[in-house]
Amino acid sequence: MPDSVMGRALVADPHVVVVTGFEPKSSVVEIKAPPSKSFYYRLAGLLLAGRGCVRNVPDCEDADAATDIVLAAGGVVVSDGRVCLDYFRESETYDVDVYCSGGALRITLVALLAAAPIGSRISVHVCKRLFRRLEEGTLSLWKQFGEARLDPGSNVINIVKTREPQMLRVASTKSSQPISGALIAAAILSALRGGDPVKVEGYTGVSSGHIYETLESLRLAGFTLEDIRIDERGDGIAIHALVSGVERRFVLWTPGDWGLASLVAPLASTGVRLIIRGLWRPWAGPGDHYASFYYKILGFDSKILEHDDSAEWDIEPFSARSADNITITVRREPDVAVSVAYAASALGVSVKIAGVHHLVLKESNRLESVTASLRSLGYVAYHTNDDIIVAGRAVKPSFVNIECPDDHRIAMGTAVLAATSGVVARISNATCTSKSWRGFWSTLQEAGVRIFFEGGKLE
Template identity: 30%
Template sequence: MNRTSRKIEPVGPVKARVRLPGSKSVTHRALLMAALADGPSEISNALSAEDTHLTAKALRQLGTEVDWGEDLVRIVPARQRWVEPAEPIYLGNSGTSTRLLLAIAAAGKGRFVFDGTERLRERPIGPVLDALETLGVRCRCLNKPGYPPVEIISKGLSGGRVLVDARQSSQFLSALLIAAPCAAGDILVEWLKPVASFPYVELTLAMMKESGIEYRRIGEDGVAVPAPRHYRPLRYTVEGDCSSASYFWAAAALCGGEVFTYPVYPDSRQGDCRLLEILETMGCRIDRGKEGVTVTGSGRLKGMDLDMNRMPDMVPTVAVLAAFADGQTRIGNVAHLRIKESDRLHTVAVELAKFGVPVRELPDGLIIEGGRAASPAGPIETYEDHRLAMAFAVMGLRVAGVRILGAEAVAKSFPGFWDHFNRLGGKHD
């Protein structure tokens, strides 16, 4: 992909109404559960973006029919689980696709090789492989132990007990949970605590139940999953993505004014919706309606001490807000951000420093002294990380001279971001 740059112009108070793309997390899970169902499924408002299309492409390689229309995705499960791919399954830099699909592929029979970009080869998958080996799957990393590329050879998952170490990523645990109903016998899935980003596990479990899997919670760190079982065919509407909404909520908080985002529901299970609670404490007014959320800001924010383990993807956004807040903001308990699309603790610190913001990088977080942001000393690098591109675009609404390098990175999760951004008055070239 050719690298592009965008120069952002500051604006005054914003006023916008933004229709959100479908949730990336929900779309991935809906596609996989539909592929494991016992009949055709239909998914509406699915996120059409690089990562979700990588998942769809991988499912096609495994023999699943995926017809991605403009308004509807139709999925017909493979006649046998699975067709053995002739070529390696390439998953770009999608950690979600990789970790979840490893377990999904292992739920069938055959030999499967997974690979991706150089950055994906630096993102760990060892805990998923360890769990799969417990259930009878042969796993072999082809370069570095615990990292892609990886070959798995499976005759299906055995039943029994499996312990998952999800302290680095909840995706390790979600992968095993989604695949568990396909095992030869009942599975008890247990996990080590604390689980990183646990709301994503709660999302996985809720979607499993909605799709006909009647599991039982065993204490605080286990789930008993009956197997073998089929998922019910889905007729599923994906709600709007709270992660994508966050940049528009942040624009209202930073510049003042009002932004309405929809569809976001009051009972959303997306962990990133909890950013609204942070914004409220920082000084914004939040109005939650049946169809969406309105954020009203004054442009004045207060620094905070935050444990963001449950919503790490919001750290770049909060870091940008913290640069303008009164006082110090401390962000902690997010060491797992170092294995995202970039090492987000380091890359956010480096880019904030260009604005003259005093920032200290900790092993598991950041300390940011607010109120001192000025025009940046140079262009802002995205490191091919979609979250950095969007978060620092918002920063450009408040200070002059912001140019985003690698602006195309937004295509990973929000291809229409720049079009929506224009509605804030945030002009870019």
């Protein structure tokens, strides 16, 4: 590592990276998408319905939390990285640590509740941030299985299973994950009852994109969805479904993460052709995933090539016909709003990203952290209660020191935009990317991004 960058002395910090530019080795850059932790929450939960394995397990902290729940139920991690369960371990007590993984708490844990015998006790350890943000929708779902008590002194949730519900109802204004948890739990309850269908009724005031991931996960695992009705209203989504299936052995593959892929996609703004492989096939069949659709609106030549069990995203250098002063409303895929803001900045496109009020509830207040990071890199960016506005570039600093919040998507988006925009950026708290993608920094290096790690290689 050099002693200085742009004439500025570097003080070694093992949590800091310095991004100095982008020099790809060829005009075509290929990247393998990381497995989707969101999909994995669901697949790990479905393992508890019977016997099977999940391949292509994400290497990240949030996925580790879901794996720990499977291990508590008798699962194992085999030498090739698969997570497998040959039989469900019935016990009087289960002790799990989900740390800060909201998906493991709201989805995989509910699967454990459904599979556990009546009378069992589950102790769940969570981080302080997640404990404070527990919403009523999650609590009400747990209480349909028994008693749930919160201990704020130790950040522990104690649940005693006293019953198996005949149907599941859930309403959540802050997250769609409780609905996904209910659907996965319904599949497990049906399998335990020899295939009798279990009804799920739910409502969420936020995105529906993750609900479609859940429906696809159930289909891949061989469960049947009947009488399914999804009503996408202006203020939210209501769902009704009958879920049924029997215990069977399956081997499932975790597809790549579109949201994380969209954060590295702005590399194509430099003129390279970017190919991101191993992605989840769009749930609606042939056509665009939302990320690809939004990137087309911004001016990228973007297309999806579908294979039997995956898809690849081919992003050509942006079109000379790029639009400007456009509005993109993001509701189904809220996390993509972050990458749209960085991509628009990379292209110099003015855009209003609407419908993103829920971003205040993420790892950071992303309305503030996205716009703050853009301004640090010299861009004009601000937000309202429900919009992010990006309006070009005011200045081009040569060097910036960015104090990154503990938010993986902000660190990733900032690093990629700095690399493509000609700014040397010193980014603190860089290890936060391990929440969703431990290999992020090495992937950028392999793609041609110049990165120095202060204090040695990041853990």
